[in-house]
Amino acid sequence: MHKKTEITKAALELFAEQGFNETSVQEIADAVQISKGSFYKYFSSKLALMLDLIEKYHYKIIERMNEFDWSRKTSKHSLAIYIELEINAWIEHQSFFHVLFKEFPPKTNLEITERIEKLHQTTVNNHREIFSHIYGDKLENYVSDLVLLLEGMMRESIFQLIIHKQTDIPSASIAKWISHHLHSVIQHIDEEEPLIQYRKQESIPELLQDIKELIKRIGNSSEKTKYNETISLIESEWKKKDLNLTLIEALLHFLKQNKDLKIKIWQLEQLLLQGERL
Template sequence: MQDKKKQILDAAIKCFARKGFNATSIQEIVDELGMAKGSIYFYFKSKEELFVSVIEYYGEMLFEQMEELPGEAGLPPREKLATQIERQFGFIREHLDFMRMLMKEPLSGLQPQIREKFLQLRVRGKLWNLQHLSAIYGDSVDRYLGDASALMSGIVGPYFEAILFEEESFDDRGLGKFLTGRLDDMIVGMKRDGHPPILPSANLSRLREMAGMGAGKDKGGAAGIVRELISEAASDPSRWDDGVYADLMGALTALKEEAERPSIRHPLMYKAMIALTRQLGPAEWNERLTVLERSV
């Protein structure tokens, strides 16, 4: 990002964090920035466009901190979660103004475009929860995914607030491990009690749509690709010998089950099934199979 544009975003977020979007004027941002008002309008047509850019820029930075890094691929799912929570809290400490703005800004009264950006961030956070819950607990938590995600947000949220508004200091690594352990307590308790779920099961396709995540950015797209391949194979099974067709459909079924989960639980198996599908399927599938490979 251009230095001048980044300076404007940094100044704007300080003002928005102090007074909120509606109470902040462009003139106040100009005063914070120390440049001519026309300089802002060169980069942003309106205060609304500037606010949306703030949400997009810092929101993307936040979720980058919550993604799996290349060196973490071999870690157990619980350790991955604890590590990503640690980085998440590190981001909060580095960008207090942005996080305070997210926590304090009411959705009511905001323009639809701005409200949509806020909702996308929240839905992406829910998808992140679901991804880790599924990776750690597997099929055993499917029934309770809606409740587990809500409770997961509930146990993490107060620690965010303690940093943002009470200026508390924690050992982020220790906190990540502590919260992961409390997640275990919560899941074990729900499964032990056998109480019917309160919240419905998560509609992942709907959540991804709400989060603005297209086919190229998430495994919802991967699941759609696999369903297309299954449909194409089933429409003309005579292209294969019976045994080959059975192997192909078995591989595609396994791919579909994995791709429809919040996260790929068995990446080695997933890649092996892609390779088998590439071997048994027609050449025109290769481009879509490459997309599947990149989704892991």
Template sequence: MKEKEIAIIEASIKLFAKKGFDSTSIQEIATECNISKGAFYLYFKSKESLLLAIFEYYYHQIKSRLEALEDKNLTPRQLFVEQLAGQLDEVQRHKEFIIMQTREHAIPFNNEVANFIKIMRIQTQQFFQNALLSIYGETIRPYVVDLTLMLLGIINSYFELIIFNKSDVHLNYLARFILKRMDSLVEGFKASDEVPIVTTNPFGVSPETHELGKDGLLELLSQAILEHKLAGDLRISLEVLESEIKSDTPRTPVIQGMLATLNHENSLAELQEKIAGYFKIKLL
């Protein structure tokens, strides 16, 4: 992303947090960035496309930081603490982004923005679910979804404390504190014979098989189109795949043919394998 695009994004986040999305004009954003209104359109075609760019920028800032930690030689518990502390720090550093979303009850999202937000939420849920499985092992799989929901509830409450109450919290201590609470919850589940509340996974991953379901595949397809900004034949191939997966009677020869068109696109190799695995199709 270009330096000027980042400057426009960061300036607009502050304006949206202060005035609201609807009440902030493109001219005000341009003035804040010391550029002309015409120059704004060199980077973003509309205020709505800027809004999508804001979500993408914020999400990839966090994602890159968390992925970098995976290169360290950490135990699952250490990695979780470092990654959670990193997320809390990003929330603290980008308070305006969160305030931008909560200032108004409804930002007029277009389909692209709404879809991207949905992807962010699902991937965040999957991230924490996988982290819990890494820490506590397969014994928690029957109730891992309930544990994930509880963990998200705890984290979101502390997010609000950090953002709106301006509390001075030691983030690594808070991350360790939250993990210890999860230790207690896990032990409670193990000692109980209660049936889990959530028996089907709302996160796009099956808790029994850890394989992507249909909804998960569709989310990955949407994400690939958005993240890679694909055009031409590749975009058409993904859109055809999306249509076939949505169908009640998907045509496996069509899916196999579309997957073959992705053979030389390394960034889509994992998606290609997941779709092939789901439909039990041999890649050409």
């Protein structure tokens, strides 16, 4: 096991047992038998380690949700299959998410909150896609309402039935129950006006244009030039048949350092991860 992985694993165990603020860097270092100075070779701070963990588990969730076979013909069971994959991802990494939500309530730390919002936006985008994929365009005006219902039902199921271990119910049964009730709602959904105004997700070209407009507003001419060159490289790379995803990720990371670009870059990143093409 790589030393960095050992450090994050030990840190997560200590955070779960003692709490984030109550755990010192020295204790983490002791747990993996390295010096405190060696810890700082891998992470600049305890917060940096936590941010790294969020990014790591963000991609673990994406990987699990991407196990859904989008190429297969859909049926009334497809939604349950997808929901079960997502529930299993949360169960598999429940110790991390327990620490995250217990130790970092909303707005406790700006950087942590931004990373959590990024994770949430990923799931929202996937939930929108799954409804459109299974039920087609007829639900377009109601997709935001359905995402709200799905996330509420999943959140309470995961926290109450699984994390707090109130009862032992298999994830497949939970997924089937949620999808059944959502399907029932969908049968009568057009009897009421949508509660939430639907806003169609922007495409990659639209996001690229939005980012270019934001770059124009940057006062520092040197930074503006660098950001323009970076977004041009991303656009050029994405048009190629064989993508260099490592290069794209590095370029996106550079752009995300500007707080005014961050949200749009996150949205672009999600589309790129989902395999959208220009």
